[in-house]
Amino acid sequence: MIEVENLTKRYGAFTAVDRIAFKTNSGEIVGLLGPNGAGKTTTMRMLTGFLPPTEGSARINGHDIDTDSIEARRAVGYMPERIPVYPDMSVRAYVTFWAQLRGIRRPAAQVDKVLKQVQLFDRRNTLIRHLSKGMRQRLGLAQALVHDPPVIILDEPTIGIDPQQVIEVRETVRALRAKHTVLLSTHILSEAEQVCDRVLIINKGQIVAQGNPGELREKLQGGTLLYVEIGGASSKEAKALLAAIPNVISAEKEGKGWRLKVSPNADVRGEVSKRVMSAGCTLLEMRAETTSLEAVFLELISKEESGAS
Ligand SMILES: Nc1ncnc2c1ncn2[C@@H]1O[C@H](COP(=O)(O)OP(=O)(O)O)[C@@H](O)[C@H]1O
Ligand SMILES: [Mg+2]
Numbered sequence: 001m002i003e004v005e006n007l008t009k010r011y012g013a014f015t016a017v018d019r020i021a022f023k024t025n026s027g028e029i030v031g032l033l034g035p036n037g038a039g040k041t042t043t044m045r046m047l048t049g050f051l052p053p054t055e056g057s058a059r060i061n062g063h064d065i066d067t068d069s070i071e072a073r074r075a076v077g078y079m080p081e082r083i084p085v086y087p088d089m090s091v092r093a094y095v096t097f098w099a100q101l102r103g104i105r106r107p108a109a110q111v112d113k114v115l116k117q118v119q120l121f122d123r124r125n126t127l128i129r130h131l132s133k134g135m136r137q138r139l140g141l142a143q144a145l146v147h148d149p150p151v152i153i154l155d156e157p158t159i160g161i162d163p164q165q166v167i168e169v170r171e172t173v174r175a176l177r178a179k180h181t182v183l184l185s186t187h188i189l190s191e192a193e194q195v196c197d198r199v200l201i202i203n204k205g206q207i208v209a210q211g212n213p214g215e216l217r218e219k220l221q222g223g224t225l226l227y228v229e230i231g232g233a234s235s236k237e238a239k240a241l242l243a244a245i246p247n248v249i250s251a252e253k254e255g256k257g258w259r260l261k262v263s264p265n266a267d268v269r270g271e272v273s274k275r276v277m278s279a280g281c282t283l284l285e286m287r288a289e290t291t292s293l294e295a296v297f298l299e300l301i302s303k304e305e306s307g308a309s
Contacts, residue, residue: 001026001181002047002151006056009042009205016042018205019056024181024198026150029173031196032185039205040185041081044155047183048078061150074102077144081155083136087129091120094128095142102147110146118142118172134165141172152176154184158191170195224264225289228272229257231282241279245271257285 002024009017017039024030032040045051047058049069058065063072086094095114099107115121118138123131131139137157144152157173158166173195176182186192192199193213201209201216209216230238235253242251242258247266251258262268269286276283 001059001061002030002183003059004047004056005058007043007046007053007058008055009039009046009051010054015205017046017053020202020205020207021056022200022207022210024183026181027177027179028198029177029182029184029196031192031199032183032202033187033189033192033196033199034185034202035187038187038202040187040202041155042205043202044078044080044153044183044185048076048153049073074147075149076151076153077147077149079140079144079152079154079157081159083140083143085128085136087127089128090125091115091128091131091139091142092124094139095146098143099146104147107146110148114142114145117145117175119168132161132165134161134169137161137165137169138172141169145176150180152180152182154182156185156187158186158188224262224266226260226262226268226272227254227257227285227287227289228260228283229285230276231284233279233281237279238281241275241281242272245275259289 002022004020004022006019006021007017008015008019020039020043022030032043034040042051046053047060047065049065049072052066060072061075063069063075065072089097092111092115095111096107099111104110112121112124115124118141120135120138120142123135128136128139141154141157144154154173158169161169170191173182173184177197184195186195196213198212199210199216200207228242230241233241238258239251239253242248242260245260245268247263247268249261249263251260253259260268260272272286273283
């Protein structure tokens with residue numbers, strides 16, 4: 001479990017991470033989602049003891065990263081943004097080396113177990129220089145997992161690897177949930193949506209929204225969307241008719257039809273069809289629309305930007 005309070009990092013006058021606070025539950029995959037420069041890596045480096053916070057505190061499985069740093073570090077496995085590589089080491093030797101650094105006395109069995117977990121056991125004798133990027137990424141995962149920590153922190157685990165490898169890395173990460181708490185960063189929305197149980201959206205060092213992907217979408221979009229196309233009415237008539245329906249927040253022209261913003265939990269479909277017919281018009285199409293997290297995210301980020309200017 002990770003508990004973060006008021007965590008802040010300043011570089012001179014520049015605030016890279018600005019009073020963030022969050023908590024993870026055990027067995028949860030939490031995504032730190034944000035554009036480049038948002039403060040994801042800085043946050044993770046503070047949580048893993050590589051960078052002292054300017055202000056605030058954090059606990060890893062109850063151990064304060066400042067006052068109880070040895071135990072805090074022991075409880076966490078970290079895959080950094082750039083994995084240090086030793087090209088002339090074999091896969092197995094590399095993971096064994098990390099296991100020894102982590103104080104595991106007879107690491108052989110544990111190393112084999114972890115290599116199987118990340119699907120590199122068949123490559124155990126391969127030199128790192130001969131691994132593909134995706135395999136190196138999985139080697140980074142093995143290094144983070146080797147001491148079986150309760151908390152795992154992964155900084156952009158799928159960056160720069162090919163689509164097939166992305167799928168494999170995501171599957172490996174999903175499987176970790178059974179036994180570990182995972183915090184992973186990404187700038188890819190679909191990844192956060194697919195892999196994470198909960199998402200923290202970070203922008204300019206601040207957490208601007210959080211929730212599970214579905215909740216976030218609802219909260220930010222402020223209701224649900226309905227697309228409606230009407231025949232036999234002028235644009236003006238159609239708009240007046242739709243906007244007058246209870247629980248319709250707004251009706252905006254979209255292509256040949258209208259996009260209705262509807263109050264959360266309201267179902268206006270029956271009323272739409274009734275009113276369209278009684279006005280002597282035809283209902284050509286009606287369907288619920290979902291906003292992708294992508295749209296929500298862009299909306300959030302642009303709001304932040306216009307708010308700042
Ligand atoms: N050592 C440093 N000195 C000054 N600024 C830094 C330093 N490290 C990071 N930053 C700045 O802090 C911000 C957050 O960076 P980072 O945490 O790497 O973002 P992310 O991982 O989300 O892309 C960026 O604007 C970056 O330029
Ligand atoms: Mg980063």
